[in-house]
Amino acid sequence: MPAGGKPTVRSRRVGSELRRLREAAGVTTAQAAELLSCSAAKISRMENGIVSVRVVDLRLLLDHYGDEDQEHRAYLERLARESNKRGWWQDYGDTIPPYYADFIGLEADASYIKTWEPTTVPGLLQTPEYARAVMLANPAMVSPDKLENFISIRRERQARLEQGTDARLDAVIWEVALITTVGSDEIQRGQLSRLLELMERPNISVQVLPLEAGAQASMSGSFVMFSFGSERSVSTVFVENLTSSQYLEMDQELRGYTLVFDALQSAALSPAASATRIRQRLEQRK
Incomplete structure (x- = not known):
């Protein structure tokens, strides 16, 4: 067992x-x-x-x-x-709620991660300062006494992508996340600069859905899609809102989210054009 x-x-x-x-x-x-x-x-x-x-x-x-x-x-x-193997995140004890521990476990085993974020930069791409500001802005997200532990956990999650593993991340971000000031201008500038650095990695793709694209599917909520092993098809979708989260694995649900993500990618700028747009937004803050 x-x-x-x-x-x-x-x-x-x-x-x-x-x-x-x-x-x-x-x-x-x-x-x-x-x-x-x-x-x-x-x-x-x-x-x-x-x-x-x-x-x-x-x-x-x-x-x-x-x-x-x-x-x-x-x-x-x-x-x-490895089904009974202890995950690194378990060292944080009850700092991590069960749903988040499950999420980290899925992320750690995934070979392919696709994420859509309409209002903030995805967690795997956030700087510590940006992550702290996001968490402080939402009192329901994490209690102040656990804040620094959550930031450390996020940093460990990011290290997997940054250490040249086989895991790949495809992120689509609404341009709103680039122009919304999180914490301060300095924090936002640091985050945009970090995005540009990460986009140079071969296993990370970032596309910006521009404001001029107009209304698109799923602009009201973020989601993360996981694929495992050699399979490129999505096996699990994680959906989170203010007070709850859920994992979707039914074929019909997976097909629906795959269609939505494909549509968002098609409507978004190419990675190269996205980098140009991010630089423009960064220059506007200098």
């Missing part, structure tokens, strides 16, 4: 993939259970991440479900082996 008797992000990820593959293969839980000589209830617990999946059982199920993608299989085997 995952540590603490609760599903971990990795065990849920393995379970979710097993359910998807089983349903795509037209196999029932009873048939899967017969293969492993266990109960259908145990298969259900595996798919919900409540019970860890042994690698030997995982291989049997993947063979039975017809998964011949060796990279995908290797990815799932790694997750299965």
Whole structure:
């Protein structure tokens, strides 16, 4: 069982993939259970991440479900082996609420991250000063006594992208985020300069949705999309509002958000033109 008797992000990820593959293969839980000589209830617990999946059982199920993608299989085997492994973020204890710990876990395992932000710079691209100002501006976001821990956590999240890993980030930002002063002019200038630096990295793409683009889909709320392993298709979408958050994994939901993100990317400036627009907004603040 995952540590603490609760599903971990990795065990849920393995379970979710097993359910998807089983349903795509037209196999029932009873048939899967017969293969492993266990109960259908145990298969259900595996798919919900409540019970860890042994690698030997995982291989049997993947063979039975017809998964011949060796990279995908290797990815799932790694997750299965590490399902009880302690994540670096757990060192922060109860500083991190459960939903945020889940988010960090997904982000840490993702090979491809796509994010849309209509009002602020995405967290993975924020400077510490900008992040602090954003958090202080929202009293419901984090209590003052935990603020510096949250900023440290964000910095550790960013380090993964900045250390040349295989993870890739595609961000679309509404131009409103470039012209809204967060904290002070100095903080905003520092943030715009940092954006330009990060855009030079091969695994980071930033596109600006210009004001002149007019009304677009999902301009009212941000979201983050995760892909895992060799798969480029989206597996999980994270949506957050002022007081709650949710993870979406149903095929219809994933297709909808993928269409919206593709539309936002198409309406946005190219990365090169986006860099030019950011420089223009930076010059206006000097």
